[in-house]
Amino acid sequence: MLSRLTLPLAVALLLSSGCAQKDPALTAGSGGNPTPRKVLHFGNGTEPQDIDPAIVTGSPEYRLLQTFSEGLVSEDPDMQIIPGAAERWEISPDGLTYTFHLRADGKWSNGDPVTAQDFVATYQRMLNPVLACQYAYMLYNHVVGAKAFYDGQTTDFSTVALKARDARTLVVTLMQPAPFLLHAMNHYAWYPVHIATVKKFGGLTQRSTAWTRPENYVGNGPYVLKKWIPNQIIVAERSPTYWDRARVKIDEIDLYPIELADTEERMFRTGQLDVTNEVPLTKLAVYRREHPESVHVDPYNGVYFYRFNVQRKPFDDVRVRRALALAIDRESLVKNVTLADETPAYNFIPQNLLGYRSEHTFKADLTEARRLLAEAGYPDGRGFPRADLLYNTLEKHKTIAEALQQMWLKNLGLNITLVNEEWKVYIDDQHSRNFQFQRAGWIADYIDPHVFFDLWETGGGNNDSNWGNAEYDRLLHSALGAPNNRARFAIYQKMEKILIDEMPVLPLFNYTRARLISPRVKGFYSTPLDNYPWKYADIVP
Amino acid sequence: MLRFIARRLLETIPVLFIIVTATFFMIRFVPGGPFTAEKAVTPEVMRNLERAYNLDKPLWRQYAGYLGKVVFHGDLGPSFKYPNRTVNEIIADKLPVSLELGALSLAIALAVGLTLGVLAAIKRNTWIDYLCSSVAMIGICVPTFVLGPLLVLTLAIHYGWFNASGWYGPIDRILPSLTLGCVYAAYVARLTRGGMLEVLNQDYIRTARAKGASEVRVIFRHALRGGLLPVVSFLGPAIAGILTGSFVIETIFQIPGLGREFVNSAFNRDYTLVLGTVILYATLLIGLNLVVDIVQVWLNPKLKFE
Numbered sequence: 118m119l120s121r122l123t124l125p126l127a128v129a130l131l132l133s134s135g136c137a138q139k140d141p142a143l144t145a146g147s148g149g150n151p152t153p154r155k156v157l158h159f160g161n162g163t164e165p166q167d168i169d170p171a172i173v174t175g176s177p178e179y180r181l182l183q184t185f186s187e188g189l190v191s192e193d194p195d196m197q198i199i200p201g202a203a204e205r206w207e208i209s210p211d212g213l214t215y216t217f218h219l220r221a222d223g224k225w226s227n228g229d230p231v232t233a234q235d236f237v238a239t240y241q242r243m244l245n246p247v248l249a250c251q252y253a254y255m256l257y258n259h260v261v262g263a264k265a266f267y268d269g270q271t272t273d274f275s276t277v278a279l280k281a282r283d284a285r286t287l288v289v290t291l292m293q294p295a296p297f298l299l300h301a302m303n304h305y306a307w308y309p310v311h312i313a314t315v316k317k318f319g320g321l322t323q324r325s326t327a328w329t330r331p332e333n334y335v336g337n338g339p340y341v342l343k344k345w346i347p348n349q350i351i352v353a354e355r356s357p358t359y360w361d362r363a364r365v366k367i368d369e370i371d372l373y374p375i376e377l378a379d380t381e382e383r384m385f386r387t388g389q390l391d392v393t394n395e396v397p398l399t400k401l402a403v404y405r406r407e408h409p410e411s412v413h414v415d416p417y418n419g420v421y422f423y424r425f426n427v428q429r430k431p432f433d434d435v436r437v438r439r440a441l442a443l444a445i446d447r448e449s450l451v452k453n454v455t456l457a458d459e460t461p462a463y464n465f466i467p468q469n470l471l472g473y474r475s476e477h478t479f480k481a482d483l484t485e486a487r488r489l490l491a492e493a494g495y496p497d498g499r500g501f502p503r504a505d506l507l508y509n510t511l512e513k514h515k516t517i518a519e520a521l522q523q524m525w526l527k528n529l530g531l532n533i534t535l536v537n538e539e540w541k542v543y544i545d546d547q548h549s550r551n552f553q554f555q556r557a558g559w560i561a562d563y564i565d566p567h568v569f570f571d572l573w574e575t576g577g578g579n580n581d582s583n584w585g586n587a588e589y590d591r592l593l594h595s596a597l598g599a600p601n602n603r604a605r606f607a608i609y610q611k612m613e614k615i616l617i618d619e620m621p622v623l624p625l626f627n628y629t630r631a632r633l634i635s636p637r638v639k640g641f642y643s644t645p646l647d648n649y650p651w652k653y654a655d656i657v658p
Numbered sequence: 659m660l661r662f663i664a665r666r667l668l669e670t671i672p673v674l675f676i677i678v679t680a681t682f683f684m685i686r687f688v689p690g691g692p693f694t695a696e697k698a699v700t701p702e703v704m705r706n707l708e709r710a711y712n713l714d715k716p717l718w719r720q721y722a723g724y725l726g727k728v729v730f731h732g733d734l735g736p737s738f739k740y741p742n743r744t745v746n747e748i749i750a751d752k753l754p755v756s757l758e759l760g761a762l763s764l765a766i767a768l769a770v771g772l773t774l775g776v777l778a779a780i781k782r783n784t785w786i787d788y789l790c791s792s793v794a795m796i797g798i799c800v801p802t803f804v805l806g807p808l809l810v811l812t813l814a815i816h817y818g819w820f821n822a823s824g825w826y827g828p829i830d831r832i833l834p835s836l837t838l839g840c841v842y843a844a845y846v847a848r849l850t851r852g853g854m855l856e857v858l859n860q861d862y863i864r865t866a867r868a869k870g871a872s873e874v875r876v877i878f879r880h881a882l883r884g885g886l887l888p889v890v891s892f893l894g895p896a897i898a899g900i901l902t903g904s905f906v907i908e909t910i911f912q913i914p915g916l917g918r919e920f921v922n923s924a925f926n927r928d929y930t931l932v933l934g935t936v937i938l939y940a941t942l943l944i945g946l947n948l949v950v951d952i953v954q955v956w957l958n959p960k961l962k963f964e
Contacts, residue, residue: 167742174695249706251699268702324710325736325744347743347751348914349825375823375912379807383822384912386815541690541927548698558696578698 155656156369157638160381160394164348164374168329170305171243171250176560176647177374182305183648184353184370185336189217189236189287189307190299194644194653196471196564198299202231202309202337203287212294212598219285224358225311226334226341233281238312241274247322252306255562259298261290294597296605297565303648304562311335339365339652348374366655382633385411391635391656398456398513401631410636414458417628418467418645419560420569421459421517423506424622428583429553431502436493438620443479443486444528445521447626454520455513457631462624465616466569466609467645473566473606477614483528490529498530505536508556509543517625518556547581560628564645566609567596573621584621663948670944677940678728678933682721685924685932692738692927711738724933734937735930739923745934748919753938755825756915759838759907760900762831766839767846772889774843775850779858779885780877790847797844806837806910823912834911838904842896849892854885883957890957894950898943 162177170182191201203217223231243250244257244267257263261278265271278290291298301307312321314335319326327333334342339361340353353370356362375381378395385393396404396412404412425432432438447461460468463478487497495501506522508514518535525531538546546552559579561568571577574593575585592612599605616622630643641654693699693707708714712723727733734745743751771794778790810833814820824830857863858881866880905917916935923931955961 164740166740169742172741174697246702246706247710249703249710251693251695251703251707253703254700324741327742329742346914347740347748348918349912373824373912377909380823380910380912383807383810383815384824387818387820387822389821389824540925541694542688544694544696545689548694578700581698 153658154369155367156371157367157654157656158371158389158391159373160375160384160390160392161351161372162374162394163376165351168334168342170308170310171248171252172324173305174251179305179646179648181351181353181372182308182338183303184338184340184372184651185334185342186305186308186310186338187359188302188305188309189219190302191650192300192303192564192644192646192648194640194642194649196300196644196646198303201303202236206299212296213291215289215291215298216282217287217289219287220360221285222360223337224360225337226356226358227311227314228358229311229313229335230284231309231337232284233287234284235309235312236287237279237281239309240279241277242310242312242315242321243306244274244277245322248324250306252304255301255304255306259291259293259295259301261292293594296597296599296602297563297567300563300565309337311337340370343369361652365652367651370651385633385635390633391638392641393633396457396631396633401456404633411633412631413634413642414629414631415643416460416467416645417560417630417643417647418470418564419558419628420462420465420467420624421556421558421626421628422462422465422622422624423554424547424557424582425554425620426550426552426583427621428550431493431495431504432554434493435619436489437495438623439479440486440489440493440529441525441531442620442623443482443489445524445623445625446481450517450520451626454516455626457629459626459629462626464613465622465624466566466613467627470566470569470645471564471602473609475613476610477617479617486529490531495531498532501531503534504531505534505553506555507536507538507543507546507552509540510537514556550581550583554623557622558628561646566606570596570609570612573616582621584619586615586619589615659952663952666948666951670941673944674937674940678725678937679721681933681936682724682929683717685927685929686717688927690927692929694927724930728937734934737928737931739926739928739931745930748931749916749934749938752914752916752919753901755913756908756917757901758831759834759904759913759915760897762835763838763842763900764897766835767842769843770839771843771846772850774847775889776854776877776882776885778847778851779854782855787851791851794844794847794851797840798848800841802837802841802904802906803910805840806833806907809833809837810910823910825911825913830911834907834913837911838900838907842900845892845896846889849888850885853888854881857881857884860884887954887958890950890953894946895943898939898946901942 161180163175165178165181166173166175168178168181168185170186173182187201189201189203190206191199193199202219202223204220206215206217208215219231219233225231240256242248244253244263246267246269253267257267262276266274266277280288282288295301314333315321315326315328318328318333331342331345336342337359339356339359341356342351343354344350344352351372353372355365355368359365373390375384375394378393378397381390381393381395382397382400384390401412425438427433447463451459451461463480464475466473466475468474490496490498506518508518515537522533522535525533547555547557559569559572570593572579573584573589574580575587575590589612592608596605596608599608630647632643634641637656639655639657641649643649693704699707705714712720724735727735732746734749736744737748740748774790774794778787781787810822813833814822820833821830863876863881866876871880905921907913908915908918919931920935920939923935
C-alpha cells in the first residue's frame with residue numbers, strides 16, 4: 118500500500134530533478150551570446166479580452182496595448198507628456214486645433230512607416246458605428262463632425278476634422294477646448310492600428326477577427342507580440358523597428374494572466390514572477406516586516422466611494438447624506454480594514470492630480486453629524502427608515518461595509534442593512550438606479566481632474582445618483598474654455614464646494630496599488646494610471 | 659445490446675434539446691448582459707453593439723438562428739468576451755488540457771483509491787482498515803483549495819522541486835493532478851470498500867473459497883467484479899466532471915483548461931460560451947452514463963440490456 122501511495126511522489130521527485138526553473142528572470146541568451154537575455158515576468162491580472170484598441174475596455178488590456186502600440190504622444194513615469202509617434206505638435210491659441218508632426222523613423226513592426234493616414238484610417242474605423250467601439254466617445258465627444266459620423270447622419274468621413282495633411286502631419290480640430298487632450302491621447306482609444314492587417318483578417322467593421330493573433334499582429338510599440346496562449350502567457354519581445362529601441366532595456370516581457378493574488382504570491386516566492394499585479398492583503402504585513410524591499414505601494418488614480426440615490430428616502434435629504442459622511446472614521450478604516458496605505462478621502466478628487474489640490478474638504482465631526490440627523494427628523498437614529506447598502510459580492514467590500522455599518526450604529530444609532538449582489542446584477546441595478554446607496558469606485562482613464570468632475574454632470578452616463586446641479590454643469594463647461602490650468606482649477610474649486618455641500622456621493626478613500634516587485638527589477642513602479650512605460654524599466658543581474 | 663445503445667442515443671436528442679433551450683433562455687433572463695460594465699456604455703454604442711451581435715432581434719429569432727447554426731454547421735458562434743476567438747476554438751484549445759489533467763487525476767484516483775478500498779475491505783476491522791479509511795476520510799474532508807496550496811507550499815516553495823503554478827512542462831502536471839486525484843481517490847476508496855464488503859459476504863464467494871480457490875483469485879477474479887459496481891456508477895458523472903475541468907484546481911494552478919471558461923462564462927454573461935460549454939458538458943455526461951450502464955451489465959450478471 119505504501120509503495121502505491123508514494124509512487125506519485127517518487128515520480129515527482131525524479132522528474133523534478135532536471136525540470137523546475139530556478140532563476141527565470143535572467144536566462145542565458147541563445148547562440149552563445151555572452152550578455153544575458155533580460156526577461157521580465159509580470160503578473161497581468163485577468164486574461165485580456167483582445168488587444169484591438171477598438172474592442173477592449175480593461176486595465177490588463179491597457180498595459181498590453183501600450184506594450185505593443187504607441188499613440189501620438191506618450192507619458193513618462195512621472196505622467197509628463199512626452200513625444201510618441203509624433204515628435205512634436207502645435208496647439209492653436211484658441212485651443213481647438215492640434216497639429217501633430219509624425220517622426221520620420223516611426224515604423225510598424227513589419228517595417229511599414231507609421232503615417233498620418235494610418236491614424237486617420239484608425240479613427241475612421243473606431244468611429245464606424247457598425248464596429249460598435251465602446252470608447253468611440255473619447256473621440257466623438259471632442260472632434261468636430263465625429264458625432265454626426267458615428268450617429269450615421271453622414272457616411273462621408275471627410276466631414277470629420279481628423280485630417281492627414283501629408284504623410285507626416287495630422288490635424289485634429291475640436292468642438293470646444295479640451296486642455297487635457299494630450300493626456301487623454303495616451304489612452305488606447307487614440308492608439309493607431311495597422312489598417313492593412315485589419316483589412317486582411319476579416320475587415321474593418323468585424324469585431325471577431327484574427328488580426329490580433331501573434332502570427333498576424335502588427336504594432337508600432339516598443340515590443341512585438343511573440344506568443345499568446347490564452348489563460349497562460351503572452352510573450353512580448355523587444356521590437357527591432359521601434360523608433361526609440363535604444364532606450365528599451367528589457368529584451369522580453371512575459372505577461373501572465375493570474376486572477377488569484379495568492380497564486381501570484383506563491384509564484385513570486387518560487388521566482389516565477391518578478392512583478393505581481395496584487396498582494397494578498399493578509400500577507401502585506403508579513404512582507405513589510407520580512408521583505409520590505411519587495412513591497413511597493415503607490416497611489417492609484419481612483420476613488421472608492423458610496424453613491425447615494427438622491428431620489429430615494431432617506432437620502433433625498435442632504436442632511437442625512439452629510440451626517441453619514443461626517444460620522445465615519447476614515448483613518449481607522451484604512452489602517453485596520455483596507456490595509457494597503459490608502460489615503461482617507463475627504464473630498465472627491467484625488468489630491469495633487471496635475472497639481473490640483475482641493476481647498477474644500479470636510480472632516481469627521483460627530484457632533485455635527487448628530488445635529489444634522491436630528492434636524493432631518495431622526496434624533497439618535499430614531500424613526501430612520503430601512504436603508505439598504507448595496508455592494509458587489511467580494512470579501513473586501515463586505516469587510517468595509519461591515520466596518521461602516523458598525524460606525525453608523527455606534528455613532529448615529531442607525532441600523533443599515535447590507536445587501537450584496539453578483540457583479541453584473543449589481544451593475545445592472547446601479548445603471549437602472551435600483552438602489553438606496555451603493556458601493557462604487559472610479560478609476561480615471563487619463564490624468565486630469567476633469568475625469569472626476571465630468572462624472573457628476575446632470576444626466577451623465579456614469580452619474581447614476583439622480584443628482585444634478587445646473588450651476589455645476591455650467592461650471593464644468595466653462596472650465597474647458599479656461600485660458601490656462603490655473604484658471605481652470607479655480608473653477609474646479611467652486612465645483613468641489615458644490616459637491617461637498619450637496620454630497621451626492623460619500624468619498625471613502627483613494628486607491629493605491631500594492632505590488633511585490635523583485636529587487637532585480639529597476640526603475641519600475643505603479644504610475645497613477647498603472648501604465649508604466651516599459652522602456653524606462655530594467656533588470657539587473 | 660446494439661438496439662439498447664441505439665435507443666439510448668435517440669433518447670439523448672430530446673434531452674440535449676431541452677438542456678440547450680433551457681440554458682439559452684435562462685442566461686438571457688439573468689440581469690446584466692455581456693456588455694454590462696461599470697463604465698456605462700453610451701446608448702448609441704449599446705445599440706450598435708446589440709446590432710453587431712444580433713441581440714436586437716426578437717429572442718425567438720436569435721434562438722432559432724443559434725440552433726440552426728449549431729445543428730447544421732456545428733458552429734457555436736463567436737465569444738462575446740473574447741472577440742478574436744470562437745467558442746469552437748476555445749473548446750478545442752482548452753478541452754485537451756482538461757482531458758490531460760482529468761486523465762492523470764483519474765489514474766491517480768483509481769490507483770490509490772482501489773488499492774486503499776480493497777485493502778480496507780479484506781483487512782476489515784484491523785488497523786490497516788482503520789488507516790485506509792481514515793486516509794480516505796481526510797481526502798474527502800480536505801478541500802482542493804486547501805490541499806493544492808499546501809502541496810505548493812511544501813513541494814514547490816520549501817523544496818523548490820516544482821513551479822508554484824502554470825502548465826508549461828510535464829513537471830507542471832504533477833501537483834494539480836495529485837491534488838485533484840487525491841480527492842477522487844478518497845471517494846473511490848470508500849465506495850470500493852463498501853462494495854467489496856457487501857460482495858465478500860455473498861454465497862458465491864463462500865462457494866469459491868469452498869472449492870479451494872486461492873485468496874488472490876477470490877478477491878481479484880470473483881469479488882472485485884461485483885465490488886466495483888458502486889465505483890462504476892460513481893465514475894460516470896465523476897469522469898464527466900473531471901474531464902470538463904475543475905474550476906478550483908485550474909484557478910489555483912493557473913491551468914488553461916475548460917473548467918474556468920465554464921464558470922467564468924456565466925459571470926461574464928458570455929452567452930455563446932455558456933451554451934457551448936453546457937452542450938459539451940451535457941453530451942459528455944449523457945455519453946458517460948451510457949457507458950456506465952453498459953459496463954454495469956457486463957460486470958453484473960443479474961442485469962440485462964433492455
